[in-house]
Every structure is written in C-alpha cells, then in structure tokens.
Amino acid sequence: MSGILDNRTRIMDTVVTLEGRRQMADGKLKIEYISFxxxxxxxxxxxxxxxxxATTRLYFEQCHLPQDQITFEADDSGKLKPFKNNxxxxxxxxxxxxxxxxxxxxxxxxxxxxxxxxxxxxxxxSKLLASSIDNFKNLYxxxxxxxxxxxxxxxxGVSSIEFKTSDTNPLEDAxxxxxxxxxxxxxxDDKVFSKSINFKYLPPINKLDDPTVVKSDLNVxxxxxxxxxxxxxxxxxxxxxxxxxxxxEIEDAGFKRTITFDPTxxxxxxxTQFFEINDSDMKKLDVVEYGTYxxxxxxxxxxxxxxxxxxxxxxxxxxxxxxxxxx
Numbered sequence: 284m285s286g287i288l289d290n291r292t293r294i295m296d297t298v299v300t301l302e303g304r305r306q307m308a309d310g311k312l313k314i315e316y317i318s319f320x321x322x323x324x325x326x327x328x329x330x331x332x333x334x335x336x337a338t339t340r341l342y343f344e345q346c347h348l349p350q351d352q353i354t355f356e357a358d359d360s361g362k363l364k365p366f367k368n369n370x371x372x373x374x375x376x377x378x379x380x381x382x383x384x385x386x387x388x389x390x391x392x393x394x395x396x397x398x399x400x401x402x403x404x405x406x407x408x409s410k411l412l413a414s415s416i417d418n419f420k421n422l423y424x425x426x427x428x429x430x431x432x433x434x435x436x437x438x439x440g441v442s443s444i445e446f447k448t449s450d451t452n453p454l455e456d457a458x459x460x461x462x463x464x465x466x467x468x469x470x471x472d473d474k475v476f477s478k479s480i481n482f483k484y485l486p487p488i489n490k491l492d493d494p495t496v497v498k499s500d501l502n503v504x505x506x507x508x509x510x511x512x513x514x515x516x517x518x519x520x521x522x523x524x525x526x527x528x529x530x531x532e533i534e535d536a537g538f539k540r541t542i543t544f545d546p547t548x549x550x551x552x553x554x555t556q557f558f559e560i561n562d563s564d565m566k567k568l569d570v571v572e573y574g575t576y577x578x579x580x581x582x583x584x585x586x587x588x589x590x591x592x593x594x595x596x597x598x599x600x601x602x603x604x605x606x607x608x609x610x
Contacts, residue, residue, distance in 0.1 A: 300351040301367070322350075322423040349414075350421040354556060361559075361566035361590065368414035369421075372407060377564040379407050400563045408560050415556070434546030444540045469598045471515035475571055475587050476601070478520050486512040523576045526585065530606065553609075557588050566590075571601065584609040 299307065306312040323343075327335035349367040356364045362377040373380045381397045399407055428435065468474075476482040483499055488507040496503055533539055544551065557568040573585035588605040 298345055301347050302352045302356070305364075306356075318422070318424045320423045321425055322421070348421075350418040353415060353419050353422075354554070355415065355558075355567055357567035359591075361568065363565060363567055366411065366414070367418070368411060369417065370410055370414055372411045372414070374411060377566050379404055379411065379565075398563065404563055405560070408565055412558065429549070433549055436546045437544070437548075438546055440541075440543040440545065444542070446538060446540075464592045464594045464600055464602075465596070467594075467600045467602065469515075469594075469600055470591075473601055474521035474525075475573070475603060478574055479571075484514045486510075486514075521573070523578065526573070527578060530608065533606070551609075555607075557605075559590070568604070569601070581610045 303312060325337075325340070327337075329335045349369050352367045355366055357377075358364065363374055364376075366374050373382060379399045381399060382395070470476055471482060480499070484501070484504070485499060486504060487509050488498065488504055489509060491498065491503075491507060498504070530539075544553070557570065559566045559568055568588050569591055571587040571589075573587060575582060575584045577583070586607045586609075587601075587603050588607060589601055589603040592600050592602060594600055
C-alpha cells in the first residue's frame with residue numbers, strides 16, 4: 284500500500300505489507316511484479332481542466348488491507364498459511380477454524396477453536412478460494428483496455444472438469460496401478476526436472492575463457508572436466524518428442540481435456556493456483572515448469588502439477604498428477 288507524502292512532489296511512500304514481512308522472515312521475499320492502483324481515489328470533475336486539483340486535499344496514511352494478498356502461500360508440505368480475506372475465514376496449516384469464546388463461572392473467558400469438517404468445510408473452502416479473486420478485484424489495478432482488438436472480460440469454455448479412473452485407465456499396465464514412493468525416482472533422477480538448470484549434471488570443469496562455450500553441454504563437460512563425478516540422473520533430458528509421445532498416450536486413453544479461454548486478452552496473462560481439498564483440510568499443489576517449445580506450428584508452454592513426498596530414505600519425490608499445456 285502506498286500514499287502521497289506531500290502535495291508538492293510526486294513521491295510515493297511505500298511500505299512492506301504483512302505478507303511481505305512474513306516472506307522476509309522466511310527468507311523467501313522475491314519481488315517480481317509491480318502494479319499501480321487508484322483504489323479509494325476521489326476524482327472531482329472540472330469543466331476547465333477535466334479534473335479538479337487534488338494537491339490541497341487530505342490523504343489517509345497507508346495501511347494494510349486484505350487485498351494486499353492475492354495468491355495463497357504454502358509451506359514445504361503444501362499446507363496453506365493464513366490468508367487475509369474479507370469473509371472473516373480463519374485458515375491455518377490448511378485447516379479452517381471457527382473461533383468462539385466461552386464464559387467460565389470464574390468470570391474469565393477462554394477461546395475455543397472448532398475445526399470445520401465435511402460439507403461445512405467444503406462450502407467454506409470454496410468461499411475462501413473465491414476470496415483470492417475478490418482481493419484482486421478490490422485492488423483496482425490500473426490498466427489499459429483495447430476496445431478495438433480485445434474483448435472485455437474473461438471466461439472459460441467449461442466451469443468444471445471431471446476425471447474418472449479405473450483399473451485400466453489411465454494406466455493400462457497393471458504393474459503401475461499401485462506404486463510405492465520408495466520405487467519412484469527422486470527429484471534428482473526424475474525426468475520432469477531434467478531441463479531445470481538446478482538439476483542438470485554440472486560437475487566442476489577447467490576454466491574456459493571463451494564466453495560463447497555452453498558450459499552445460501555434455502561434450503564440453505566431458506572434454507574439460509576436472510575429475511570423475513557421479514551423476515544422479517540420466518544423461519538424456521526429457522525431450523519435446525518424448526513429452527509429445529506421453530501426451531498422445533494420455534489423449535488416446537481419454538484423459539485429455541481442452542479449455543478455451545474466451546473472451547480473453549491478447550497477451551493471455553493468466554495467474555493459476557492448484558489445490559487439493561478433502562473433508563477437513565486443503566493443500567496447495569506444486570507446479571514444475573517444463574518450458575516453451577514449438578510443435579506443429581503451435582507454441583506450447585508446459586507445466587507439471589503434483590505433490591512432493593518423502594520416502595523412507597528421507598529423499599524427496601515428485602508425483603505428477605496433471606500435465607498442463609498452454610498454447
């Protein structure tokens with residue numbers, strides 16, 4: 284939240300919100316986007332100049348508001364952290380609670396926490412997720428509308444999608460119907476992460492003065508490596524051809540669903556969040572970006588959505604649940 288310091292200079296008084304302070308305390312504050320808003324701004328029309336001079340008005344000092352937080356944050360286990368909203372819904376560690384105060388005979392009062400379950404939890408969770416959109420709307424972010432080439436609004440072709448699983452779909456091989464976490468590849472050996480620079484095989488090599496040399500190239504590594512270092516994962520990365528083959532398998536099994544965003548903007552800047560909700564708590568799913576590539580004259584941006592588990596060896600394993608393709 285920001286405000287004008289005085290009425291003579293264009294200086295913005297910027298403060299770190301409560302959510303920003305929490306991320307700073309966790310050492311995870313990363314500023315990536317900045318938006319401007321005219322929320323609570325009073326426009327007084329003027330016949331001569333179009334708008335009356337605002338420099339003589341009084342302004343409220345900046346403060347923390349629920350709309351300062353738009354996306355849900357989660358810990359490493361996926362449990363959601365408290366989320367500011369205007370519906371007075373209390374969220375902690377993925378559970379929704381109802382606070383009550385009970386008077387004791389001694390004259391004092393004690394706090395009673397009741398965690399919601401079942402249908403009450405499901406309905407309240409839907410309201411809580413909708414509050415993310417409400418917070419974004421209440422920001423009143425400044426933007427430009429192109430009334431000639433763009434439609435006003437945003438929509439999807441369908442509002443809900445269902446997937447039904449059986450003993451034969453989507454996995455036909457009976458061997459893969461049930462898998463143990465210990466049998467799945469770890470993060471360092473999973474092909475899903477093979478294109479991420481953090482998981483590439485990058486052993487120390489001799490110093491190269493040529494800036495045009497790609498130091499992550501396996502041939503360059505082999506010719507200039509200092510010593511023999513063990514590699515955790517496979518040498519071949521998850522290529523676009525292999526990914527397209529997997530997507531074709533999913534489509535042939537009947538587990539492909541298409542969503543059309545219409546109307547939408549020309550840039551199609553979309554913010555998405557994925558959650559797992561049961562009868563008593565909700566978790567935020569993890570998203571792994573595969574990258575962008577061209578296939579059949581279409582540019583595709585692929586993301587893998589799933590959960591991270593820890594096996595008996597305290598090794599983290601990513602279980603892919605969905606593959607999202609934006610094109």
